[in-house]
Amino acid sequence: MDDRVKLVLASGSPRRLALLNQAGIEPDLLMPAEIDETPERGELPRKLALRLARQKGELVARRAREAGIEGIVLAADTVVAVGRRVLPKPEIQDEAEHCLRLLSGRAHRVFTGVCVVSPRGRARTRLVETRLRFRRLSGEDLSAYLAAGEWRGKAGGYAIQGLAGSFVVKLIGSYSSVVGLPLAETVALLAGEGYAVRAGWSGRAA
Ligand SMILES: Cc1cn([C@H]2C[C@H](O)[C@@H](COP(=O)(O)OP(=O)(O)OP(=O)(O)O)O2)c(=O)[nH]c1=O
Numbered sequence: 001m002d003d004r005v006k007l008v009l010a011s012g013s014p015r016r017l018a019l020l021n022q023a024g025i026e027p028d029l030l031m032p033a034e035i036d037e038t039p040e041r042g043e044l045p046r047k048l049a050l051r052l053a054r055q056k057g058e059l060v061a062r063r064a065r066e067a068g069i070e071g072i073v074l075a076a077d078t079v080v081a082v083g084r085r086v087l088p089k090p091e092i093q094d095e096a097e098h099c100l101r102l103l104s105g106r107a108h109r110v111f112t113g114v115c116v117v118s119p120r121g122r123a124r125t126r127l128v129e130t131r132l133r134f135r136r137l138s139g140e141d142l143s144a145y146l147a148a149g150e151w152r153g154k155a156g157g158y159a160i161q162g163l164a165g166s167f168v169v170k171l172i173g174s175y176s177s178v179v180g181l182p183l184a185e186t187v188a189l190l191a192g193e194g195y196a197v198r199a200g201w202s203g204r205a206a
Pocket of ligand 1: 080
């Protein structure tokens with residue numbers, strides 16, 4: 001019988017799953033949370049990332065319990081901010097263009113909140129802040145990036161793991177956190193719950 005504690009990834013983001021796999025971790029179940037991510041009035045970006053990560057984690061932990069699944073639940077939320085201003089996850093090109101014009105030649109921050117809920121329902125969270133700077137984007141950069149479509153559904157209208165990697169001139173913090181899941185902090189949270197984070201490492205040649 002498999003009595004290893006199960007890991008439930010409360011996310012529909014393929015990036016988060018790929019990052020976990022990169023760290024040798026294979027979730028047993030994927031249960032996306034799909035919550036309303038609208039910021040509250042005056043809510044600061046760091047508070048928003050933490051609140052949403054916790055909300056996703058607790059919602060999925062409740063659903064898992066109701067379905068008779070006993071396991072650790074992992075959730076995250078990534079927020080891109082210029083100052084106090086939270087950038088959207090654009091679904092239309094105009095919105096993406098607006099984000100990219102704001103980010104061009106400027107510094108910004110990416111906050112990722114991570115939440116791990118234990119099988120007994122105790123939630124623990126971490127917040128990771130990364131500071132980045134983009135080079136100045138020319139009109140040609142903008143139109144080519146917008147046409148490529150990688151901005152869709154990404155916080156701040158870009159994906160560092162794709163073409164926009166070439167926009168980044170400075171990054172202080174965690175690259176994996178910008179993509180969607182800060183690996184060092186996630187592994188520490190999971191290990192804190194007794195999850196065998198290195199169980200899948202043997203025999204792996206990168
Ligand atoms: C800044 C940035 C964000 N993103 C993505 C990661 C997240 O999928 C998304 C931020 O939105 P989130 O609301 O954090 O996540 P999500 O709704 O896509 O997935 P779920 O809630 O089910 O876990 O932006 C990148 O892929 N690369 C980047 O460089």
